[in-house]
Amino acid sequence: MIRITDAIVIDDNELDERFIRASGPGGQNVNKVSTAVELRFNVAASSLPQDVKDRLIPLAGHRMTTDGVLLIDSREHRTQAMNREAARVRLMALLQAAARRPKARRPTRPGKAARERRLESKKLRSVVKALRSRGRRGED
Numbered sequence: 001m002i003r004i005t006d007a008i009v010i011d012d013n014e015l016d017e018r019f020i021r022a023s024g025p026g027g028q029n030v031n032k033v034s035t036a037v038e039l040r041f042n043v044a045a046s047s048l049p050q051d052v053k054d055r056l057i058p059l060a061g062h063r064m065t066t067d068g069v070l071l072i073d074s075r076e077h078r079t080q081a082m083n084r085e086a087a088r089v090r091l092m093a094l095l096q097a098a099a100r101r102p103k104a105r106r107p108t109r110p111g112k113a114a115r116e117r118r119l120e121s122k123k124l125r126s127v128v129k130a131l132r133s134r135g136r137r138g139e140d
Contacts (some may be wrong), residue, residue: 008048008099014090016040017084022075036075039087044068048095056098070094 022036043053043064060070072094074087108119 001099008052010046010093010095014041014046019080031079035078035080035083036073037083039072039074039091041070041091043070044069052095052098054076056095059094059098
C-alpha cells in the first residue's frame with residue numbers, strides 16, 4: 001500500500017510489477033537473475049480522484065502509454081528488492097506532485113513606480129536611437 005496523502009491511498013493490487021534482466025553492475029549475476037523492475041500502474045482504472053489523474057498524465061510524459069498505463073523502470077541497484085523500492089519511491093514522488101493543486105494565479109497590475117521606470121527607460125532608449133540616426137545623416 002502506498003500512501004500519497006491522507007485522502008489518497010493506492011493498494012498493492014493496483015500495481016503490476018515485472019522483473020526483467022538488467023544491464024549494468026552485477027557481474028555474472030546480471031546474466032542469471034532478473035533484478036530490474038518494471039512497475040506498471042493503470043492510471044485510467046485506478047482509484048485516484050479525477051483531478052489528480054488529469055494532472056498526472058502531463059507530469060508522466062513519455063512514461064505514460066496510450067492505454068493510460070504509467071511505466072516506471074528501475075535497474076540502478078544490484079538487488080531486486082532495492083530496485084522494487086526505488087521504483088515505488090519514484091511512483092510515490094510522481095503521485096505526490098500530481099496530488100498538489102496548483103495555486104490559482106491572481107492577476108496583478110504594475111505599481112506606479114514600475115510604470116514610471118518603464119516609461120523613463122523607453123524615453124532613454126528613444127533618445128539613444130534618435131542620436132544614432134542624426135549622426136548617420138551628417139556623414140553622408
